[in-house]
Amino acid sequence: MLKTNKSMTDYISPVVKGIPPSGIRKFFDLVSGRKDIISLGVGEPDFVTPWHVREACVYSLEKGKTTYTQNAGLPELREAISAYLYKQFALNYEPSNEVLITVGGSEAIDLALRALVQPGDEILIPEPCYVSYSPITSIVGGKAVGIETYAKDSFKLTAESLAEQITAQSKVLILCYPSNPTGGIMTYEDWIPIVNLVEEHDLIVISDEIYAELTYDQKHISFASMPGMKDRTIVVSGFSKAFAMTGWRLGYACGHQDLIAAMLKIHQYTIMCAPVMAQQAGIEALTNGLEEKDRMVESYNQRRRLVVRGFREMGLDCHEPKGAFYAFPSIQSTGLTSEQFTEKLLEEFKVAAVPGNAFGLGGEGFIRCSYANSVSELNEALERIGKFVNKYQKLD
């Protein structure tokens, strides 16, 4: 029996109670269990993990590789990650103390924020962005400060908007390029003024580069590869998007050994180590999976062209996404809000997309559409959205 007339929720920490429900969660409940819809709301590849990777995992299980690993992860995997990052993105990390294997990139973000933030610190977050940065910031007692980015800038972070939000309390800048949800990227030239501000204001950067492999027509430039930025940057990445391994929950963080050591301290008590079978699979993916990855990237690129063209032809403004697997068209011409648009679209034409306002500042008036779907489904979805848009634009 509970004392007096307390409810169970009274026992929950005010910090957790204060976290607003995820905008995506709400939409998830609407579509949950429905089999009759085409969903462009899926934030993961439509490929299954390549067979050789699955097979390597099964083989490792057969060989009895089922134990804990070192807290930081299997040395062989850390070496493979180090070599891979050097080859792909000119990043140079010492496997023994600058690489930490985590349970997805998500854990790495959590660890980085917990290791860095003390109450009162301000965490700068360019938005629209992935949904976890701001809630985790609140959990660790930091203050999330959104920086709006705009379609007119292809959702790049500009020095002007960043500078506006920097205060004496600013401590960490979280970057996510290529961007979920906008598909925006940052080039070498785009980074230069950001680098200057980071240096000038002594910021630490958490750079979530989970979509690094998915860029089109140009290579991803890691923020950590910019001059002088390696020590100030924690690179967070993982296997989910590049190797179609979302459910394996395998990610990593790389950075200065002191920062990684601090993150490892938390990781060893909360997680112990990432699952060994996923780590074994990760070694196979990095060793023999790069060609398959290139094929997947080429396939996303083809479908990217299809959806961008489709949205533009139906009269929606759609900036060209140069990374990830999302298009982020503006639906302002319909006169509907993002939520109205996505709810009515689901109701009337059975297509699911994610309302842009779920991703923070600057997301209202847009919808996120994943093109990690088959060409025939994308064509069908585009046709239905076209009819929907036509109907509502005419009502104006």
Added chain:
Amino acid sequence: MNDFKFKVLELLQEDARREAAVIATLLGAEEDEVTKAIEEMEKDNVIVKYAPVINWSKVHDDKVTGIIEVQITPERGRGFDTIAERIYRYPEVKTVYLMSGAYDLQIEIEGKTLKEVAFFVSNKLSTIDSVLSTKTHFILKKYKQDGIILEDHEDDHRMLISP
């Protein structure tokens, strides 16, 4: 073969009914370029035919396919080609490959019954002068053909909405 044509071929192999306009969009090219490339490849016999992949076992179970390993004596000056031609002209012969290894030609034959295939081997194939020996195997089940898994579709297990 240039890279562009190669990509067009890959897309057609995935789905031969794709229209030139769709292929053009996927590759970021003009429709005319795709149409021209396809016409050229048809003319050059690079694209030989547009045929569906059929899982015949769903239509009738009694179709019999035999794989026959054939050893032959090549003809002076003309190698294996003349013999291969004499064999592939038969309509019941579905594929003919020249092989390295223990035998020379691999032939796939379709018939209505086991007997029909066996008779073809004994009456038509073995009686050709240059044929030294044959070994017949019957296909019991096709799992995968031309890179396509016939029975099993890997379902989409993804949640409908995820961040």
